[in-house]
Amino acid sequence: MAASDRIRRFFRTEQGIGMLLVSPTALYALLLLAVPLIAIFVISFWTQTGVRDFDTAFTLANYKEALTDPLYRQLMLRSLMVSGLVTLITVVLAFPIAYFVSFGVKPEHKSLWIFLITIPFWTSYLIRVFLWKVILGYNGVLNSGLKLVGLIDEPLSFILYNVNAVIITLAHAYAPFAILPIFVALEKIDRSLLEASRDLGESRTMTFLRVTLPLAAPGVVAAVLIVFIPTIGDYVTPRLVGGPGGLMIANMIQTQFLRLNNAPLGATLAVLAMLIVAVIAVAFLLLGNRAAGGKKGARK
Amino acid sequence: MTADKPLISLQNVNKHYGDYHALRSINLDIKQGEFFSLLGPSGCGKTTLLRTIAGFEDYDTGAVMISDRDMRGVPANKRPTNMVFQSYAIFPHLSVIENVAFGLRKSKMSKTDKMLAAEAALEMVGLKGYGHRAAHALSGGQRQRVALARALVLKPKVLLLDEPLSALDRKMREQMQVELIKLQREVGITFILVTHDQEEALVMSDRIAVMFEGEIAQCDDPEILYRKPNSKRVADFIGVMNFLPATVRKEGETYLATIAGLGETEITEAQCPGGVPLQNDNGGEATVGFRPETLTLLYEGQTATHREAPAVVDEVVYYGDMTYYDVRFEGVEKPVRISMRNIFGRDVLGVGTQVRVSWSPGALVVFDQSA
Amino acid sequence: MKSLKTYAVLYLIFLYAPIFLLPLFAFNSSTIIAFPLESFTTEWFTQLLTLSEMHGALLNSLKIAVTSAVLATTLGIFAAMAVSRYSFPGQKGIMGFIMLPLVLPEIIVAVSLLIVILRMGFDTGAWSVIAGHTLICTPFAIAILQSAFAALDPSLEEAAYDLGETPASTFRLVTLPLVMPGIISALLISFTISMDEFIIAFFLTGAEPTLPVYLFSMLRFPKLLPAVMALGTILVVLSILLITIAEFFRRRGAKRTGNDTGGFL
Structure with missing residues (x-):
């Protein structure tokens, strides 16, 4: 009686109502995200024996295979390299845009700019990727354009069906993801800080380096993670524009699951990919914190 | 309702937020038709107390009675109180008239009567003809009036006002203060105002409860609060009060105070709102307080009405109609503030001038040294 | 800021390039998706109507x-x-x-x-x-x-x-x-x-x-x-x-x- 009374009273408090309200959504995420993620982890230690049958005895054989087979290792390394390069390119290209919209655009036009930047993101991903194939192809827009202008005689072949094409296409697809967090961080900077720096004798460039850039760092960190993590698992881009030499780990995961019917090995590759990404992300966060933390004092 | 029965009675109300004791044994009676203020610095619990009366906050122990009815378990929407919020809380999706008529939705009045009542309330707050404007197009002062009309149209027994003037600029605020007093007299409803502005509280209220750290430090009418604060803390919060250290001793039936820089004088028990500060039979340490306007600088040829003491001008702050002088009495490090009305043809004195200061023993308030 | 603006405009062009190409080819009569364009047609849109699986x-x-x-x-x-x-x-x-x-x-x-x-x-x-x-x-x-x-x-x-x-x-x-x-x-x-x-x-x-x-x-x-x-x-x-x-x-x-x-x- 006392216990149920206490429970009833708890659900009338701030905390109780909050818990009650968030529970449907949390429960959904628990059932459709946590449970499947745990399942995939568990299955990575099993062995496939039939179409839907598994030998549930614990084994590390999948991990051994995933880590020693040069094919898997190559795919994993390539995925990491592509993700890393795409992240670098998008963030470096995005920063000036975010800076321009935050500092160079009239306040009433800012949301329009941001809106224009985000629109392509909302259009069909599949179509966008396919269009890059059209642009970069042997008889594509770029080659025929360059030939028309007379810059080249033979079509360039190094831009489609390889890693370069994958990187260009992904850098295009993830651009808004990099711009938004940097823009938000720049917007939060109190403009009088910049005036204070100028007032204290710093030049524009030094003000940018000593004030703007450190204060925008959290946005850059967010941009890096928000681009790096999902790109490593991209399936469509390598499939459509990568050719055999541009395939990435997600393509192999799909192959294992849907073609080779080896779910445990597919699961192992998925777990490993996530694990590597998580380790890199955490290491990056720690490094970023250490670089910024020494000077910053109390963090929000 | 009989005249001596309080409309609102708070009996030993206590509230905790976790370990934090937000309201400490609050006892308070508020009469029908009073303009009552809860005054204190931010975080003193005045808003919590107001929201407790409104029914938005629960309390741990004690009782909140309105018209002799225990309000425990009665939710805000069932209480005979209405609130004017600090942010005014004007519904942005409704017009002015819809805002004012919002609380009438469930009343049994006809639609026409509801509209008439809302129009009348708008007229009362000086917004006749504003009914069909969009709420978000109003100025701060107008929002304030709509919030008042919206609450008053329901004819509550008590109107609760949570820092209603703090968002307005100075001129508007002073104008609204006068209007609120007039309005309260007109409708005769009990107003409870929460404010951190002591001047506002003094100007508007019949009675004021000064709160610190969840406790009511003193509850009196404005004049008593100003003249006879019962502690240094209250004295310091309301207006400007000078403090000087003193010793108090008893000789026969009279009490004598020796004040730093001013010398010895007789004091009465009435001058000690917190009791005569005698730690033992022989005497005790005390602090005396006096308001800047109870002191006067004596010019050439003037004589003191009561007592006088020599001093040096330390700082001069010129306000146009007034001049504040900070002066130092002989042998006292701490300056004392004196306010003087500027009279045409009389010079403002410079820093370093030797002056005589007239003071009257009857204007002193004597506090325990610690309080 | 001026050069930044030029950069921003170029960047927007890069972002929109694929999308701008879409209608060009959608209304182009050639069956090959490449330049140069041939003539205007709405044939492909009418073809969509016949794809019942779609x-x-x-x-x-x-x-x-x-x-x-x-x-x-x-x-x-x-x-x-x-x-x-x-x-x-x-x-x-x-x-x-x-x-x-x-x-x-x-x-x-x-x-x-x-x-x-x-x-x-x-x-x-x-x-x-x-x-x-x-x-x-x-x-x-x-x-x-x-x-x-x-x-x-x-x-x-x-x-x-x-x-x-x-x-x-x-x-x-x-x-x-x-x-x-x-x-x-x-x-x-x-x-x-x-x-x-x-x-x-x-x-x-x-x-x-x-x-x-x-x-x-x-x-x-x-x-x-x-x-x-x-x-x-x-x-x-x-x-x-x-x-x-x-x-x-x-x-x-x-x-x-x-x-x-x-x-x-």
């Missing part, structure tokens, strides 16, 4: 997108209300987990759901795509709704309650109308995401493909590519239309509650 996929996608949008927005309302009004133990962790699909590669969501569904002996179908889409749309809905709820002054609800309304009628008369623009915006965004999503649908769709899955299969037939361009043009125009409407509602909501912060999401 119509099935479109219907399937619409059904999935509407259901996912409603579910995700409903779940989003609960979570957004919880975080913007109340603080509760473990809030950061719980919300972080709910928002996780925002960064999690979709293929991970897809294969992990697939494995659980198959393991439990169910067959995949529209329902499993809905389940997956609801999961990935919910974080977007929360992001939009959270700012809508945060912009809502809590004393507005207290005022309604103080004026005699019950919690339920307060929600109906004050909360709902004020966050409605946010809700509409969340619905439209979720709908758009679900309509466009490929990977999860590819893994979980079963026998009836969604529109993107069908489109993906079309890409293998060069003969069908002009029709793909036509379909893509329609999809892109519709997406931009929906997103613009969503932005319109979101901003109207922000204006009403008195704080237009500008940015999108």
